[in-house]
Amino acid sequence: MMATTHVFAGLAAVAPIAYVAPEFAVALAVGAIAGGLVPDFDLVFTHRRTLHFPVAGVAVALPAVVLATVVPTSPSLAFAAFAVAAWLHAASDVIGGGPEMDPWNDRTERAVYDHVRGRWLFPRRWVRYDGAPEDAVVAVALAVPTLVVFDGWFTAVIAGGIVVSLVYTFARRRLVAWTPDWLE
Template sequence: MMATTHAFTGLAVVAPLAYLAPEFALPLAVGAIAGGIFPDLDVAFEHRRTLHFPVYGGVAAIPAVVLAALSLSNVTVGLAAFAVAAWLHAVSDAFGAGPTIDPWRNPSDRAVYDHVRGRWIAPRRWVRYDGAPEDAVLAVGLAMPSLVIFDEYSTIQALAVAGVVVSLSYAAVRRRLVDWTSGWLE
């Protein structure tokens, strides 16, 4: 899935909390966006293995959420949002294709690495590849709560609108990018 889809997933998850506790809306949003994007920084290493933790991420998210509930502050709430969004990112990568640049030509049997079992989780391919039409629809749908809930934070709304534009633009050219960049991206 696209990085924007992961960021919007985090925002959608924290949106009800931001509605109920608007004083924490900004740290929730910042934590969710950062956590939704963070795992993909491992593209510079072994993508979907180095910073993706589909099992251990849940183990880390639970105490972060408990800490935030017991000690409400901008920092604890933001860290909990980060941990949950990063975990959801790693889990949801199993719903897509493998981490190859062109999964429609070179399908992979590896979606995301399970550090607990020491093996790769197979891709479900519900989202055929990052930037697929269904990924764009998912991104737009997941962006909607952030446009409504974070209405007092025009920066968050602007980021959401920009993310939707980026998502739709990327989806429009995604398959052609492989041909345009062949030779220097592989």
């Protein structure tokens, strides 16, 4: 799925807490945005393996949530939001296609690496590939409710993310033809 979809999923996960405790909205949003993005920093390594922890990530996310519940401070809530969003990112990559540049060709049966079992999880392809039309629908569906909860510059970030998602969806299949051979 698109990076923006992962960010919107993280924001949607923390939105109810930010609604009830608006004094922590900034910390929650910053943590969720970072957690939604950071796993994809492994694009320069082994994508969906180096920084993706679909099973082991819960071992960090759950204690972080417990800590944030017991000690509700901006740092603890930001860390919990980060951990949950990063785990959701990694876990949800299994519902998409593979990590290759053109996953619509179904070239691989590798969605995301499970470090606990030491094997790749199979792609479910419910969202056929990042930037597929169904990915855009999921992104917008997750983003719109967050516009109600988060305000200020977050509104611009979310609205900009929706625009980026739609433009990327429109151009996604053409990107492979525009990509230099050394990146494939």
